[in-house]
Amino acid sequence: MNEPTGANLENLVLGDLLAWRDARLDRADVFYWRTAIGEEIDFVIEARGKLVPIEVKLATRPRVNDAKHMKIFLDEYGNMCRPGLLLHTGERVEWLAPRILACPWWKVL
Numbered sequence: 001m002n003e004p005t006g007a008n009l010e011n012l013v014l015g016d017l018l019a020w021r022d023a024r025l026d027r028a029d030v031f032y033w034r035t036a037i038g039e040e041i042d043f044v045i046e047a048r049g050k051l052v053p054i055e056v057k058l059a060t061r062p063r064v065n066d067a068k069h070m071k072i073f074l075d076e077y078g079n080m081c082r083p084g085l086l087l088h089t090g091e092r093v094e095w096l097a098p099r100i101l102a103c104p105w106w107k108v109l
Contacts, residue, residue, distance in 0.1 A: 009105060010042055010056045013087060016109045017043060017054075039069045041084075051077055053084040060090035062102045074099055 014030075021028045028047035034040040043054040053073045057066045070084040086096060087105040096102045 013056050033073060039072055041069055041073050051081045055086045057088045059088045062086055062088045064096050067096050067100045070100055
């Protein structure tokens, strides 16, 4: 299997998130988050009053630093958030930090 690269992987994830959103009976929104100083989260799902931040990284072995913006987002929105999801190109499912789960993109989509 050929691995998608950069924007291709983000677009693959976005397409799947939009299909999931459109198939739901109850409303869900998919958007992104960016601060004035450039911190950003690729996708944020808002459903049932909760937020789920999702980062997409082209890394086979993600590190805590790959989730630095997610930590900021989770701290800012606190109890409004479910744990964040960092999708990557590797094989392992693991907690990178409290409330940040790293998972291969192909296990989620």
